[in-house]
Every structure is written in structure tokens, then in C-alpha cells.
Amino acid sequence: MIHETAIIESGAKLGHNVEVGPYAIIHRNVVIEDDCKIGSYCELGIETSLGDGSPLIIAKNSNIRSRSTFYESSSFGENLVTGHSVIVRENTKAGKSLQIGSMSDIQGDCSFGDHTRMQSNVFVGKMSQIGSFVWLFPYVILTNDPTPPSNDLIGVTIEDFAAIAAASVILPGVKVGAHSLVAAHACVTKDVPSGAVVGGTPAKIIAETKDIHLRNDPSQSAYPWTQHFHRGYPDDIVKSWKNQFTK
Amino acid sequence: MIHETAIIESGAKLGHNVEVGPYAIIHRNVVIEDDCKIGSYCELGIETSLGDGSPLIIAKNSNIRSRSTFYESSSFGENLVTGHSVIVRENTKAGKSLQIGSMSDIQGDCSFGDHTRMQSNVFVGKMSQIGSFVWLFPYVILTNDPTPPSNDLIGVTIEDFAAIAAASVILPGVKVGAHSLVAAHACVTKDVPSGAVVGGTPAKIIAETKDIHLRNDPSQSAYPWTQHFHRGYPDDIVKSWKNQFTK
Amino acid sequence: MIHETAIIESGAKLGHNVEVGPYAIIHRNVVIEDDCKIGSYCELGIETSLGDGSPLIIAKNSNIRSRSTFYESSSFGENLVTGHSVIVRENTKAGKSLQIGSMSDIQGDCSFGDHTRMQSNVFVGKMSQIGSFVWLFPYVILTNDPTPPSNDLIGVTIEDFAAIAAASVILPGVKVGAHSLVAAHACVTKDVPSGAVVGGTPAKIIAETKDIHLRNDPSQSAYPWTQHFHRGYPDDIVKSWKNQFTK
Structure with missing residues (x-):
């Protein structure tokens, strides 16, 4: 072999x-x-x-x-x-x-939890701390120098289940909260609360994730995405997610 | 060999x-x-x-x-x-x-027509449909998931002769019309009409392509680019383009 | 060997x-x-x-x-x-x-002076002219075609000691002045004066570099960065920088 x-x-x-x-x-x-x-x-x-x-x-x-x-x-x-x-x-x-x-x-x-997924061309700067079940989509950039160039490095923190859409940049020291969504092409300069949707440059809160609906089934909220997206996750984890939403 | x-x-x-x-x-x-x-x-x-x-x-x-x-x-x-x-x-x-x-x-x-050209570091997401004589400049990103992560994938459509300038992101399901121009570093969230110039985040219509003039010859419109840019295209195609503009 | x-x-x-x-x-x-x-x-x-x-x-x-x-x-x-x-x-x-x-x-x-440093995934378009002690951070893009596609190419000019933060795009023919700072995720459409900080799309002057302070020592200006950042530069150059600031 x-x-x-x-x-x-x-x-x-x-x-x-x-x-x-x-x-x-x-x-x-x-x-x-x-x-x-x-x-x-x-x-x-x-x-x-x-x-x-x-x-x-x-x-x-x-x-x-x-x-x-x-x-x-x-x-x-x-x-x-x-x-x-x-x-x-x-x-x-x-x-x-x-x-x-x-x-x-x-x-x-850098550190990563379990089941985190990155797509193409993600840049994870030194000292980034990334949780579990996080999604980083193409060309996401995690920076670490607030006054480049310097020795003042501070990594970003991405909490569990957060999703960062394509081509977004997260500035040094920013914490992106659990179950939040960063819209495509955003520049995130401040902490993102859990469950918030942020977008733009500089990124502002534009919604809560629960307000965003699935394109193919507008009666269903698209978030938490664990409600409807299970591809590739272990059966026991998917089962625990399902139990959570049927209670 | x-x-x-x-x-x-x-x-x-x-x-x-x-x-x-x-x-x-x-x-x-x-x-x-x-x-x-x-x-x-x-x-x-x-x-x-x-x-x-x-x-x-x-x-x-x-x-x-x-x-x-x-x-x-x-x-x-x-x-x-x-x-x-x-x-x-x-x-x-x-x-x-x-x-x-x-x-x-x-x-x-993905699908591509004839004579389409991409430059460095272009990301073409699953299910993108790209026409003929299209230009995708460096770091252009074509996405496909409106509520990431999901199974609701829908590719973008880029029509013939459209030009997407550097570092632009096209959101899922968007149609970029024929002979249009997406300015550099735009985030395109809605369909782009044929012949329009769009820019910014979210991208807005900022001009019609005919209003943009060549830098080295401001008396001449820069678009349709087929009027003045012929490098590498077959002679018969260039001839048909020339005939079109001399009629 | x-x-x-x-x-x-x-x-x-x-x-x-x-x-x-x-x-x-x-x-x-x-x-x-x-x-x-x-x-x-x-x-x-x-x-x-x-x-x-x-x-x-x-x-x-x-x-x-x-x-x-x-x-x-x-x-x-x-x-x-x-x-x-x-x-x-x-x-x-x-x-x-x-x-x-x-x-x-x-x-x-392209041309580069001495001691210039690029990080990951920098795109330097044809005809770019880049000075000495310049910093180009991840995913910086230097373009060259004002009306893409065309033969009207004009490279960008980056002067000595300028720093271009992550994911910024510099448009064709733009001159970024010495000791200036382009903030992350900016789209620079006009010349940047020496010592200025620009940000946004299109990039605007948002400060002078001297107004930005070190995160870990807010009593000290972060720029010129040569005051405090010396890693990897030759001793004689660092000594000349130190002399400059103690006079």
C-alpha cells in the first residue's frame, strides 16, 4: 500500500x-x-x-x-x-x-474542536481558537494582528456551531458567538453575539438566525442548521440534535 | 514525449x-x-x-x-x-x-460555454452555469448555498460576455446578465441586468457599461469589450465582432 | 545535497x-x-x-x-x-x-525593493511596482486593468513602509503612499496619501497612522511600525530606525 x-x-x-x-x-x-x-x-x-x-x-x-x-x-x-x-x-x-x-x-x-469543517482556501491565522461543529466557507480569513505589522498578536475565537460564509474577514481578537452566522463578504470588527446574523463592512447585526428561512421550505427556520443539515455527522450526534428539537 | x-x-x-x-x-x-x-x-x-x-x-x-x-x-x-x-x-x-x-x-x-477565461484563484462552486466569452478575474467566488450549511444548493448563472472583476462574490442563485460588469470587490446579492455595471456590498447598479470609457482613449466606450479587446480569440470571431460595430 | x-x-x-x-x-x-x-x-x-x-x-x-x-x-x-x-x-x-x-x-x-514581505495568497498583478519595507498581508490583490478586459493595463504603486492589511484590493494605477496603512478588506480606488489610514469600499481616509495606538501599550503610537517592530531585519537597519526616533 x-x-x-x-x-x-x-x-x-x-x-x-x-x-x-x-x-x-x-x-x-x-x-x-x-x-x-x-x-x-x-x-x-x-x-x-x-x-x-x-x-x-x-x-x-x-x-x-x-x-x-x-x-x-x-x-x-x-x-x-x-x-x-x-x-x-x-x-x-x-x-x-x-x-x-x-x-x-x-x-x-491554532486549535480546533470536533467535527469542524472548512471549505477551499480558508486562511486560519496563528493563535486562532475554533470550536466544534464550526463551518468556515471558501476564502474566509481569520486574522491576528490589530496593528500590522506588530508583535501584539491576538487570535480570533469562533464558538461552536457558528457559520462564517464565503470571503469574510474576522479581525484580531474578535469572538464570533455560538450558533451565529456571518454573511458572505463581511468584515467583522466586533464580537458577534450568539445566534446573531451579521453582515457588511464593518459588519452589523442584520437579523437573528431564527428569522432566516430555508429557501426550499420557507415555513422552516434555516437555523439552528442542526435541525435540517446532517450530512456526514455520526448517527448518535444527529439523533441528539433531533431529540433537542422535538422536545 | x-x-x-x-x-x-x-x-x-x-x-x-x-x-x-x-x-x-x-x-x-x-x-x-x-x-x-x-x-x-x-x-x-x-x-x-x-x-x-x-x-x-x-x-x-x-x-x-x-x-x-x-x-x-x-x-x-x-x-x-x-x-x-x-x-x-x-x-x-x-x-x-x-x-x-x-x-x-x-x-x-459546473458548466462552461466556449472561450470563457478565468484568472488566478477563482472559486467556482458546485452547480455554477457559466456562458461563453465570460471573464472571471482573480479571486472571484461563485457560491451556491443560500443558508449555509444546507442542502438547498442553487448555483449562479453567468451569461455570455459578462465580466466579473477581482475579488467579487456572487451569491447563490444570482443571474449575472450578458455583457454586464461587476466591479472589483463587489458582493452581488440580486440579479444583474444585461449591460449594467454593479458595485459595492450589497452590489447596486452604478452605471451602464456604455458609460464607461477607455482610460487610454476616453472618446471610446470600454464596453462591449469586444469592440477593442481581441487578444487570443479566433480570427473569424473577431471579424464577426468588428462587423457588428461597423454596421 | x-x-x-x-x-x-x-x-x-x-x-x-x-x-x-x-x-x-x-x-x-x-x-x-x-x-x-x-x-x-x-x-x-x-x-x-x-x-x-x-x-x-x-x-x-x-x-x-x-x-x-x-x-x-x-x-x-x-x-x-x-x-x-x-x-x-x-x-x-x-x-x-x-x-x-x-x-x-x-x-x-513586477518590481520589488528590499526587505518587502508578503504573507499567504497575495496576488501581484502584472506591472505592479512595490517599494522597500512594504507589507502585503494575506489575500491582498493588486490589480492592473481599469476596464477589464482591456489592453489599457496600468500597475499599482506601493511606496516604502506601506502596510496593506488582509483581503484588500488595490485598483489599477493607484499609488499607496509611504508609511500608510490600508485597513483589512478595503477596496482602494484612489491614491492614498503618505501616513494615512484608509478603509472601506470605496476606501476613505479614516485616520492618520499616528492616531492608532498599540493594543498592548496604548501610550505608544503603532506607527511608524519601525518604532516597535524589528523582527528579522538586519541590525544596522534597526539601529538606524531607533536613532531616528530617539533624536
Whole structure:
């Protein structure tokens, strides 16, 4: 399952049933657990003086698509899925079932909860703290420097179940509340309350999420999205969401 | 013309005079017609359960630049040209002479007419329908989910000869009319009439295209751009455009 | 120091102590000076009819990270540093200590002074002229076509020490003055005076840089940033900056 052109350095630890595609490079300080698939041209475990010396850990049942670049000293829970050409720096810690879209760029010292999903070309600046069940849509940018360039870095915080629509920018230190929605192409300069919809530049509160209805069924509120969107989530979690709304 | 390090799977069909660069991978379910050039590190024909089983078809005289990734079950007319590091998913159908800029990301189930041109880092969401002679400039984003995340997907429609300037976002289901112009950094939330110029967030009509003049020749209207911009289009088409304006 | 899988074409000139990573490709019309490091999967010196026939020159002590693509007929001063997956076209001339962020795309016919730094996903359109000590943050876009598509191209000019924050777009022909700051997510349609802060779409003057204070030390102005931010600049330059402010 290891392609003959792949380069696996001595010291790398690969579990059972790990596939490694053509021209991939696995450096020495890497742990890949069972049942993972590493695509062609991936390079995992690049050494860096900014890491703490710990290995890159890819937990079981993960699928890293081609051309992805990961540094050492980050760890990912089981079921990690990436698109193509992803870049992930050191000291990033993620829960399980993270999805990273193609060409996304995760800087160092970030954290992610469980089941968070990013689409293409998301930029996650250093020190971002991102909860569980969060959605970051294409070209979302999480910044960290309030007076660029400076050493005053402060990451953004995105709470559970928040959804940030395409091409939005979140300014340094901003907290985006749980179950909120940032509209497409917004520039968020202040904290967003839980359950609010914000949009524009600078972003203002334009609604509460409960006021937004599904396009195909205007009788139903579109939020919390857990009421109607379940694709790819584990059965027990979906069941708990359903119970919540039928009470 | 096939570099010795390229991997060509059994089943792939390559025409006459096809060049394949170093470290490229051509999977089995691919048809590449005559006189095509496939750059280094390209990977063509990735298998996916989301495809219909049909091959990736690259028609004659195409030039796919290095590091590009194409899935199976898409087809492209002759003279396809891509930049570097392009990603194209399954079930995408394009006419002839499509240009895809570097790092652009074309999701599945999209359609393109003839002679449409994208620049760098264009994101084409699933189910986008794009006409002929369209221009999508750098970092244009075509979305498809009105209440993200949901299953209510609806693609955007871009009609013939429309030009979408840099860093604009088109919201789900919006139709951008023929010969219109979306100004840079706009967020388009409503349909754009043919021949209109829209700009801002949310985008508003700010002019008609005929009111915009060339910078280097203010006596001449800049639109329809077919009056003055002909680079790379076939002679017979340019001739028909000229006839149209001299009548 | 040349990995056995790297392809070095006859004619390429490599200095002393040059490292070349796995699967890299160095074409014939390339000069790499002493003490440079070329990462895995890099491809340097792609031939193009748009170049003047001169080689790609990478001066001493440079570090080009993996998956980067450079064409022939550009030259870079010493200490060039790139992120991953950078694309640089022909006829680009840069001074020393340029930093190019991951996935940035530098079009042809651009110029850069010394010590300029770009972060991820910066798009530098053809004919951009960028000074020294400039900062371009993630997803900044420098455009060049006032009536797209046209042949009326005019690049932007960014003067020394200017900082352009994330996701801003600079329109064709605009001059961004020295020591100015463009706020995140701005669309800059007119020249920016030296020392001004601009923001919004279209961008307006919202302050002078001297009115913005450091987050962690509100008694100190955040600009000129040379007062407090010195990371990675040479000692003699930092000393000159300090002298300037203690006079």
C-alpha cells in the first residue's frame, strides 16, 4: 500500500493498512495511525525550530488528499479529511473529524474542536481558537494582528456551531458567538453575539438566525442548521440534535 | 514525449503527440486527445464515487500546466489552457478554449460555454452555469448555498460576455446578465441586468457599461469589450465582432 | 545535497552548498548562488516566450520552500524566502530579503525593493511596482486593468513602509503612499496619501497612522511600525530606525 516512489524516512511510524501515494514524502517525526490514506505528493512532518519537538500525529481513519504539506508538532484526531494542497504549520491541535478544504492554510498555534469543517482556501491565522461543529466557507480569513505589522498578536475565537460564509474577514481578537452566522463578504470588527446574523463592512447585526428561512421550505427556520443539515455527522450526534428539537 | 518518471496507468488513452512532464500521474479513466501538453506533477483522472463513471476527456491541443489535479467524469473541449495548481472536480462540462487561472478551484457539476477565461484563484462552486466569452478575474467566488450549511444548493448563472472583476462574490442563485460588469470587490446579492455595471456590498447598479470609457482613449466606450479587446480569440470571431460595430 | 530524485538540467548553474530537495526540477536557464535551499517539488526556470531570454537568478542564501514554481527571466536579491506553492512569472525584479507567502502569485513585469514581505495568497498583478519595507498581508490583490478586459493595463504603486492589511484590493494605477496603512478588506480606488489610514469600499481616509495606538501599550503610537517592530531585519537597519526616533 506504500507506492514504490514514496519516500518514508526512518523513524516515521505507520499503522496497519496505511496507504501512501506516489511521490509522497513522510519525514521521520510522524505518527500515522491505522487505516489512513495519504495522497500523492503529500509531504508530512517538515522539521521546524518553531515546534516543540513532538511528532505530527494523524489519528486513525484519516484521508489526506494529494499535495498537502504538514509540519511536525501538530496533532489531529481520527477521521481527519483534507482537500488538495493544504498547508498546516506546527503546534496546531485538532479534535476528531476535522475537514480542511483544498488550498487552505492553517498557521501555527491554532486549535480546533470536533467535527469542524472548512471549505477551499480558508486562511486560519496563528493563535486562532475554533470550536466544534464550526463551518468556515471558501476564502474566509481569520486574522491576528490589530496593528500590522506588530508583535501584539491576538487570535480570533469562533464558538461552536457558528457559520462564517464565503470571503469574510474576522479581525484580531474578535469572538464570533455560538450558533451565529456571518454573511458572505463581511468584515467583522466586533464580537458577534450568539445566534446573531451579521453582515457588511464593518459588519452589523442584520437579523437573528431564527428569522432566516430555508429557501426550499420557507415555513422552516434555516437555523439552528442542526435541525435540517446532517450530512456526514455520526448517527448518535444527529439523533441528539433531533431529540433537542422535538422536545 | 512521455517523461520517464511519469506514471501512466493502463487504460488511459493518449492521442498522438501528447507530452507528459516529469512526475505526472495519468489514471486509467482518462482520454487525452492529440497534441496536448500535460505539465509536471499533474494528476489526471482521480477516481470518485460522485462521478458517473465516464472518463476525464481533454480534447485536442490543450495545455494543462504543472501541479493540476483533475477528477474523472468531466470533459473539456479543444484548446483548454490552465495555469498551475488548478483543481477540477467531477461532472464538469466545458466548451472549447476554456482558460482556468492558476490555483482556481472548480467544483463538481459546473458548466462552461466556449472561450470563457478565468484568472488566478477563482472559486467556482458546485452547480455554477457559466456562458461563453465570460471573464472571471482573480479571486472571484461563485457560491451556491443560500443558508449555509444546507442542502438547498442553487448555483449562479453567468451569461455570455459578462465580466466579473477581482475579488467579487456572487451569491447563490444570482443571474449575472450578458455583457454586464461587476466591479472589483463587489458582493452581488440580486440579479444583474444585461449591460449594467454593479458595485459595492450589497452590489447596486452604478452605471451602464456604455458609460464607461477607455482610460487610454476616453472618446471610446470600454464596453462591449469586444469592440477593442481581441487578444487570443479566433480570427473569424473577431471579424464577426468588428462587423457588428461597423454596421 | 542534491536529492537523487531531483532533475537538474544541463546548463543550470548551482553555487556552493546548494540543497535541492526530492522531486525538484531545475531547468537549464537558472542561476542559483551559494548557500541556497530549494525545497521538494520546486520547479525553477520554466521557459517562456514572454521572457527576455535571461536566466532566473536566485541570489545567495535564499530559501525557496516546496512546490514553488518560478519562470526564467526574473531575478531576486540575496536572502529570498518563500512559503510553499508560490508562483512567480517572468520579468520580475526584486531587491534583497524579499519574503513571498505561501500560494502567492506574482505575475510578470513586477518590481520589488528590499526587505518587502508578503504573507499567504497575495496576488501581484502584472506591472505592479512595490517599494522597500512594504507589507502585503494575506489575500491582498493588486490589480492592473481599469476596464477589464482591456489592453489599457496600468500597475499599482506601493511606496516604502506601506502596510496593506488582509483581503484588500488595490485598483489599477493607484499609488499607496509611504508609511500608510490600508485597513483589512478595503477596496482602494484612489491614491492614498503618505501616513494615512484608509478603509472601506470605496476606501476613505479614516485616520492618520499616528492616531492608532498599540493594543498592548496604548501610550505608544503603532506607527511608524519601525518604532516597535524589528523582527528579522538586519541590525544596522534597526539601529538606524531607533536613532531616528530617539533624536
